[in-house]
Amino acid sequence: DAGVIQSPRHEVTEMGQEVTLRCKPISGHNSLFWYRQTMMRGLELLIYFNNNVPIDDSGMPEDRFSAKMPNASFSTLKIQPSEPRDSAVYFCASRTGGAEQFFGPGTRLTVL
Amino acid sequence: SQELEQSPQSLIVQEGKNLTINCTSSKTLYGLYWYKQKYGEGLIFLMMLQKGGEEKSHEKITAKLDEKKQQSSLHITASQPSHAGIYLCGAVGDNDMRFGAGTRLTVKP
Numbered sequence: 001d002a003g004v005i006q007s008p009r010h011e012v013t014e015m016g017q018e019v020t021l022r023c024k025p026i027s028g029h030n031s032l033f034w035y036r037q038t039m040m041r042g043l044e045l046l047i048y049f050n051n052n053v054p055i056d057d058s059g060m061p062e063d064r065f066s067a068k069m070p071n072a073s074f075s076t077l078k079i080q081p082s083e084p085r086d087s088a089v090y091f092c093a094s095r096t097g098g099a100e101q102f103f104g105p106g107t108r109l110t111v112l
Numbered sequence: 113s114q115e116l117e118q119s120p121q122s123l124i125v126q127e128g129k130n131l132t133i134n135c136t137s138s139k140t141l142y143g144l145y146w147y148k149q150k151y152g153e154g155l156i157f158l159m160m161l162q163k164g165g166e167e168k169s170h171e172k173i174t175a176k177l178d179e180k181k182q183q184s185s186l187h188i189t190a191s192q193p194s195h196a197g198i199y200l201c202g203a204v205g206d207n208d209m210r211f212g213a214g215t216r217l218t219v220k221p
Contacts, residue, residue, distance in 0.1 A: 033208065042213040043200060056208060091154060093209075098143060101202070101209055103155040 004104035006092050012110045018080040021107045024073055025094030033101070034067055034077050035091040043091070049075065082111045116203055116212035124218045125191050133186040133215045135201035141181045143204035149214070150197045158186075158199075191219045 005024040013019055025032045033048040047057040049069045057067070064083070069075040079086055089108050095101040115138040125131050135144070143162050147155040159168045161177035161184060168175055172189045188195055198214045 035211075043211040045208055045210055048208050089152075093155075098204065100157050100160060101145065102157070103147075105154045108152070 004092055004094055004102050006090075006104035006107050008107060009105060010108045010110075012112065013082055014112050015083055016081045017111075018078065019082045019086075019109060019111075021077040021090050021092075021109070023075045023077070023092030023104060025075070025092070026102055027073065029094035029096045029102075030072070031095050032069060032075050033093040033095075034075070035093065036088045037091060037106070038088045046077070079109075082109075084111045087111050116201055116210065118199075118201060118212035118215050120215060121213065122216040122218070124220065127192060127219055127221050128190055131188050131191055131217070133199050133217075135184045135186070135212055137182045137203055139182070141177065141184070141203050144177055144184045145202040145204070145209065146175050146184070146186055147200045147202060147211075148197050149200060155200065188217075191217075193219045193221050195219055 004026055007022045030051050034046040035043050036046055037043045044059055046059045047067045048055055052069045052072055065079055067077045087110050089106045091106045092104045093101045117136045119134045123131055145160050146158040148158055149155045159170060159175045161175060164179045164181045166177045174187045177184045186199060196217055196219045198216050200211045200214045202209045202211045
């Protein structure tokens with residue numbers, strides 16, 4: 001298995017633009033997690049899905065952030081409109097049951 | 113929600129020295145994970161601990177979960193430059209996983 005796949009790896013955009021981050025979890029994993037990592041706040045859980053259903057989105061900072069998981073093999077995290085303070089590394093992770101959680105390589109987002 | 117506090121926040125050691133990183137939880141830990149992250153990269157799984165008193169080792173890294181299951185320690189023996197990075201502890205909550213702020217380890221050759 002290729003592991004958790006994220007795209008793009010790097011994204012530079014201007015304030016106000018829409019940004020879409022993509023994640024393909026490991027096949028067979030039924031839980032998917034989106035995290036954001038910054039120097040100031042560390043690794044924060046934004047939202048997670050169980051069997052494609054959003055379970056807890058309390059970590060989503062604002063209404064500008066939205067996440068979807070239309071099927072078991074794909075999820076998106078969208079920011080609209082983006083702001084400079086959204087600049088961070090966004091990680092997607094997946095796991096099944098209580099097993100190890102595998103992380104993707106991350107998407108480094110820079111909002112100018 | 114469960115909070116994890118890691119100490120120290122950063123650590124600089126000479127190659128060959130031993131070191132310990134601690135992770136303390138505000139609630140009972142039902143699953144404690146240790147990850148390592150190199151700058152600009154994803155998180156690499158090191159170990160998972162679930163039982164009070166459990167201890168696991170991988171190469172020169174040993175992790176323990178105390179009997180009360182509210183604290184874990186990560187010990188590196190004879191540190192090497194390859195051990196440098198950020199070490200994060202993660203705790204399983206209802207169904208999610210949340211992390212401590214991380215400990216940045218620098219190993220001087």
